[in-house]
Amino acid sequence: MFEFLLKYLEEPALIKIRNVLIIIIIGYALLQLIALFVRRVMWKNLDPQTKFIIHKAIIYTGIAIILLLVLRVLNLKITALLGAAGILGIVLGIASQTSIGNVISGIFLISEKSFEIGDLIRVDDKMGTVYSIDLLSVKLKTLDNLLIRIPNQTMISSEVTNITRFPIRRMDIDIGVAYKEDLKKVMGVLRKLAVNNPYCLDEPEPLILIKDFGESSINFLYGLWFEKSNYVTLRNSIIQEIKTTFEAEGIEIPFPHLTLYTGEATKPFPVQMKPETKGKQ
Amino acid sequence: MWHKYKFEENKTYSTKIGKTRLWIEKQKKIWRIASQIEEQKEFLSDGFQIIQTVPENIPWQQYVGDKNNNLQLLPNLPNQPVVIKPEIPFTIMAGMNLDIYVKIPLWIQLYSSSVKPENLLFEMSTTELSLTWFGDPTNGELAYSLQSDIIQKVPDNGSLTDEAICPINIRNDSLSILNFQRLSIDTNELNVYANQNLLCTNEVKVKFKGEEQNSEVNILHGSPAIAEGLKQIGYARSKPDKNLLRKSFYFIKSFTQY
Numbered sequence: 001m002f003e004f005l006l007k008y009l010e011e012p013a014l015i016k017i018r019n020v021l022i023i024i025i026i027g028y029a030l031l032q033l034i035a036l037f038v039r040r041v042m043w044k045n046l047d048p049q050t051k052f053i054i055h056k057a058i059i060y061t062g063i064a065i066i067l068l069l070v071l072r073v074l075n076l077k078i079t080a081l082l083g084a085a086g087i088l089g090i091v092l093g094i095a096s097q098t099s100i101g102n103v104i105s106g107i108f109l110i111s112e113k114s115f116e117i118g119d120l121i122r123v124d125d126k127m128g129t130v131y132s133i134d135l136l137s138v139k140l141k142t143l144d145n146l147l148i149r150i151p152n153q154t155m156i157s158s159e160v161t162n163i164t165r166f167p168i169r170r171m172d173i174d175i176g177v178a179y180k181e182d183l184k185k186v187m188g189v190l191r192k193l194a195v196n197n198p199y200c201l202d203e204p205e206p207l208i209l210i211k212d213f214g215e216s217s218i219n220f221l222y223g224l225w226f227e228k229s230n231y232v233t234l235r236n237s238i239i240q241e242i243k244t245t246f247e248a249e250g251i252e253i254p255f256p257h258l259t260l261y262t263g264e265a266t267k268p269f270p271v272q273m274k275p276e277t278k279g280k281q
Numbered sequence: 282m283w284h285k286y287k288f289e290e291n292k293t294y295s296t297k298i299g300k301t302r303l304w305i306e307k308q309k310k311i312w313r314i315a316s317q318i319e320e321q322k323e324f325l326s327d328g329f330q331i332i333q334t335v336p337e338n339i340p341w342q343q344y345v346g347d348k349n350n351n352l353q354l355l356p357n358l359p360n361q362p363v364v365i366k367p368e369i370p371f372t373i374m375a376g377m378n379l380d381i382y383v384k385i386p387l388w389i390q391l392y393s394s395s396v397k398p399e400n401l402l403f404e405m406s407t408t409e410l411s412l413t414w415f416g417d418p419t420n421g422e423l424a425y426s427l428q429s430d431i432i433q434k435v436p437d438n439g440s441l442t443d444e445a446i447c448p449i450n451i452r453n454d455s456l457s458i459l460n461f462q463r464l465s466i467d468t469n470e471l472n473v474y475a476n477q478n479l480l481c482t483n484e485v486k487v488k489f490k491g492e493e494q495n496s497e498v499n500i501l502h503g504s505p506a507i508a509e510g511l512k513q514i515g516y517a518r519s520k521p522d523k524n525l526l527r528k529s530f531y532f533i534k535s536f537t538q539y
Binding site for chain 2: 166167168195198199200201202203204225227
């Protein structure tokens with residue numbers, strides 16, 4: 001039986017299959033070794049985006065070489081294969097238009113470098129950290145740990161806001177104060193709060209702008225510069241401090257309200273009490 | 282006070298340097314260290330003393346070390362560049378130079394045995410330092426804003442124990458006047474030297490080469506020539522690059538912020 005098996009394994013077709021398997025196994029092992037070597041030697045000084053691209057390039061190139069070797073062992077000529085594809089090729093080409101568009105869009109996205117892996121971006125109404133930039137799509141990890149897949153063609157034609165591109169940002173807070181308040185005093189209080197908050201940068205200087213006369217309040221724009229990793233800490237601390245300090249200083253943050261008057265602001269609104277009448281039943 | 286201290290187990294020690302109060306306890310292999318910044322400055326020249334009453338709710342941190350009961354208390358400088366903002370901006374004519382002295386708040390470092398980076402147990406500023414940004418909002422560096430004055434000679438009574446005096450020589454090597462509003466110094470590359478009444482750093486020489494070019498910064502090796510008997514007691518966090526080119530001056534350009 002063993003001899004029968006040996007003879008069976010020597011059949012030309014089986015020899016080819018055996019060689020293909022050897023190529024695939026050795027090729028795969030070699031590919032992993034190369035990837036490991038590159039990781040050990042070159043990884044230290046590279047950013048996540050570059051590491052991702054190099055890793056993908058090694059894998060795809062390795063797979064392509066293994067595939068070519070396999071086709072060679074099987075004595076299949078690529079040109080013949082492509083020629084034989086014929087109509088199938090045309091059909092596949094039409095069917096994969098979107099995919100090809102995504103691949104090309106992906107190349108443009110990478111070369112443009114408007115965002116990288118690890119950046120926090122907003123695409124339309126979706127916000128998340130760039131998890132990966134693949135051939136066909138960009139994957140975002142949302143702040144509540146969901147994975148969103150956005151096709152590259154969508155990315156290239158959408159407005160993308162890179163929230164963490166620059167090392168510092170300005171946090172804009174809208175604050176309304178009652179009309180009766182002393183605006184200079186309010187500005188002084190806001191300036192002092194910015195100076196005393198440890199997460200607010202001294203420079204660029206905070207922006208305190210009187211925006212407009214609102215319906216219920218005079219509105220300020222309070223813009224504080226911060227190092228991008230301190231967003232939550234600054235926001236929570238400064239809003240608490242604004243509330244506490246305004247209460248201590250007697251500065252009113254009014255609720256939205258409407259004042260009704262019958263023509264004279266100084267006279268009370270006339271109210272007439274009517275005797276209670278029993279309605280007809 | 283900047284030396285090695287021996288701590289008995291299960292006893293609480295305290296000291297205050299500048300505005301920072303420190304508490305330390307040793308329990309077998311565990312070091313417990315707490316710190317707090319207080320309103321008033323104080324300088325306890327005796328260093329760590331045993332205290333009987335320990336305040337409640339102080340933020341303890343625990344460090345696992347060896348059975349060694351010694352800690353070395355050393356001064357250092359801030360772990361980020363400092364931005365000096367003179368109250369009255371300086372103007373230096375082309376070809377002229379200016380010697381100034383800047384007071385830099387110290388950081389406290391505690392080493393568990395020899396003074397090596399891997400033995401650094403704890404470090405903290407002796408005062409609250411305010412964060413600022415030096416440079417363009419798209420490309421600059423995070424730094425501490427110094428509110429201390431720029432002085433033009435070393436004080437006769439030396440320095441307080443929570444600050445080091447940094448001698449800086451600024452030379453205007455350009456063809457235009459230098460009117461600077463901000464100066465950034467990378468304190469990671471400075472050592473701390475001391476004699477009986479003065480704490481100071483290496484001397485820094487800055488050559489201004491024009492607004493559009495980086496300045497040449499030279500950190501001179503060894504103790505500065507501003508006093509005698511200076512010995513090194515604090516060690517730079519990183520080795521200085523010779524003739525480092527960096528943007529040391531920032532020229533505020535007015536722009537519409539809204």
